[in-house]
Amino acid sequence: MSSNSVAGLPLSSIPIFQTVASYREWRRRAYDEKKSVGFVATMGALHDGHASLVRRSLAENDLTVVSIFVNPAQFAPHEDLATYPRTLPHDLDVLSSLSHSVPGSSITRSPSALFLPTVNEMYPSGITQDKLAQKGTFVEVKGYGHQMEGSRRPDFFRGVATVVTKLFNAIEPSRTYFGQKDIQQALLLRRMVRDLLLSHPTLENLFIVPTKRDAKSSLALSSRNAYLTPSERELAAPTLYAALQAAKTCWESGSSKAEVIANAYNLVERKAQELSSLETRIDMRLDYLEMNDPETFEVVPGEETRSAWELEGHNRPVILSGAMWVGRTRLIDNVVLGDVARLGIIA
Numbered sequence: 211m212s213s214n215s216v217a218g219l220p221l222s223s224i225p226i227f228q229t230v231a232s233y234r235e236w237r238r239r240a241y242d243e244k245k246s247v248g249f250v251a252t253m254g255a256l257h258d259g260h261a262s263l264v265r266r267s268l269a270e271n272d273l274t275v276v277s278i279f280v281n282p283a284q285f286a287p288h289e290d291l292a293t294y295p296r297t298l299p300h301d302l303d304v305l306s307s308l309s310h311s312v313p314g315s316s317i318t319r320s321p322s323a324l325f326l327p328t329v330n331e332m333y334p335s336g337i338t339q340d341k342l343a344q345k346g347t348f349v350e351v352k353g354y355g356h357q358m359e360g361s362r363r364p365d366f367f368r369g370v371a372t373v374v375t376k377l378f379n380a381i382e383p384s385r386t387y388f389g390q391k392d393i394q395q396a397l398l399l400r401r402m403v404r405d406l407l408l409s410h411p412t413l414e415n416l417f418i419v420p421t422k423r424d425a426k427s428s429l430a431l432s433s434r435n436a437y438l439t440p441s442e443r444e445l446a447a448p449t450l451y452a453a454l455q456a457a458k459t460c461w462e463s464g465s466s467k468a469e470v471i472a473n474a475y476n477l478v479e480r481k482a483q484e485l486s487s488l489e490t491r492i493d494m495r496l497d498y499l500e501m502n503d504p505e506t507f508e509v510v511p512g513e514e515t516r517s518a519w520e521l522e523g524h525n526r527p528v529i530l531s532g533a534m535w536v537g538r539t540r541l542i543d544n545v546v547l548g549d550v551a552r553l554g555i556i557a
């Protein structure tokens with residue numbers, strides 16, 4: 211049974227499913243009525259980046275399901291599981307405000323269901339963040355989870371692949387939407403869908419949606435931006451995207467990868483020095499900034515240049531991505547160097 215009233219939450223106009231069994235009854239009716247189901251997986255604290263995925267799903271599917279689940283398995287013991295922003299009343303408001311008018315018809319679509327499972331529902335064998343003590347079934351995309359974000363968060367993608375497999379099994383989406391902001395996640399999930407021969411979604415029905423940014427500062431919208439103080443957000447956080455943009459220009463003007471990355475590090479270092487001398491000191495440092503092959507996630511060699519990359523016959527762009535600490539907040543961002551459409555990212 212779905213419910214429009216969940217303890218501690220305001221009455222919702224969107225049906226909320228807290229169990230897989232109750233959701234499946236609803237899903238069966240959608241099959242009977244031959245309605246397509248779009249799916250957006252989130253950890254909540256919804257912002258306009260999430261909204262852009264939901265809008266895309268509303269435009270392309272009869273029905274749209276959003277999940278909110280803060281997945282313990284993708285947080286390392288020292289990370290921010292306990293403090294991750296949980297803003298359910300706000301999230302319901304955001305979802306209720308979204309709609310799509312189907313062109314040439316009188317139909318207006320809005321989100322059809324919220325899947326809001328408990329930890330027990332998602333992990334029937336239990337879950338602890340201590341990997342060595344974990345029991346039960348986990349999904350690992352071997353060879354693709356240790357580079358880029360995985361180089362800093364070694365068990366992150368195992369946690370993501372596990373929970374997304376469960377979510378796909380529960381929701382059975384016709385189409386699903388992930389954000390470019392977490393580009394390695396989206397590409398790794400594509401590989402997982404292919405390797406596991408999934409039918410819901412199929413490979414061609416997993417879509418990557420461009421990163422939504424703050425109109426003024428170009429800061430990538432992110433739930434963790436809520437951790438930033440106003441001055442961190444204004445003065446420091448936009449530096450990551452500025453460094454990525456500077457690196458992009460440098461790469462396009464013919465510099466080698468090593469030069470491009472060194473320049474970007476210098477840019478951040480200069481800004482960090484400026485901010486550390488302010489009266490209200492702001493600490494900022496790059497965690498990493500690297501250029502990787504979108505197919506293998508391997509690091510692009512230091513001597514590589516744009517023209518060499520193209521001459522070598524790579525029929526794909528490269529990913530320039532990074533993570534930056536601003537105080538105690540870790541931000542990530544990326545740009546694609548080359549034709550984004552080749553990665554199936556279409557605005």
Ligand SMILES: Nc1ncnc2c1ncn2[C@@H]1O[C@H](COP(=O)(O)OP(=O)(O)OP(=O)(O)O)[C@@H](O)[C@H]1O
Nearest residue numbers: 252253254259388389391392421422431432433434
């Ligand atoms: N700025 C954005 N533009 C487009 N999609 C986004 C953006 N931010 C997040 N998403 C996508 O929304 C989905 C859910 O992400 P999630 O709930 O973790 O939000 P988040 O803002 O990425 O959170 P966090 O701050 O923890 O990284 C993912 O597919 C993610 O890539």
Ligand SMILES: CC(C)(CO)[C@@H](O)C(=O)[O-]
Nearest residue numbers: 251252253281370373392
């Ligand atoms: C895909 C996801 C919802 C899995 O927990 C999460 O990693 C996220 O929000 O990007």
Ligand code: BAL
Nearest residue numbers: 253284285366392395
């Ligand atoms: N959007 C990625 C979720 C995480 O960092 O855990």
